[in-house]
């Protein structure tokens with residue numbers, strides 16, 4: 554595969570899908586202070602070589618402009634001439650694509666995901682017991698118990714990226730960065746959105762439940 558095989562329509566479709574999910578999540582106040590980033594895979598996927606569309610760095614994600622997205626390769630380098638800079642966290646997306654084969658990754662910072670990550674930091678994962686929305690991850694057993702992994706929030710993104718492979722849990726489509734935000738992924742944008750919404754519900758639940766039991 555060569556990146557020139559990514560057809561204009563594929564790129565435009567990925568950008569349009571990103572715009573749709575960005576607009577929706579922005580309407581829910583999920584990108585405070587320019588935080589958050591979103592990506593969708595384009596073209597064929599091979600573990601060694603792939604490409605994805607990602608939000609440009611530092612943009613106000615609650616505003617739509619003609620220059621919000623760009624295409625990058627498996628190493629996070631732009632694959633076409635652009636004045637845009639990919640998200641500062643692109644390397645984390647690269648690792649998630651490489652090790653899961655997923656089709657879309659959405660990252661948001663919320664108060665509840667930050668609180669839950671700090672509450673359970675020493676445990677290394679956020680436990681959720683028997684909450685119905687676990688089924689959004691396609692885990693259908695009764696009273697399922699899951700652990701959502703938490704990674705340290707190093708300032709140096711490559712240091713975080715190198716921990717991603719070891720943190721990925723086969724059944725759990727997400728990784729939390731401590732006091733930073735959730736990375737949720739899925740086979741496509743529809744699934745990544747479902748997972749993101751479920752994580753956010755579960756983070757709020759575990760935090761409030763912990764307070765009730767203090």
Ligand SMILES: CSCCC(=O)C(=O)COP(=O)(O)O
Nearest residue numbers: 586588589590610611640641
């Ligand atoms: C002001 S948010 C700090 C950076 C961050 O965590 C984030 O999600 C946004 O970074 P980007 O480069 O993708 O705009």
Ligand SMILES: [Zn+2]
Nearest residue numbers: 588589642734
């Ligand atoms: Zn972030």
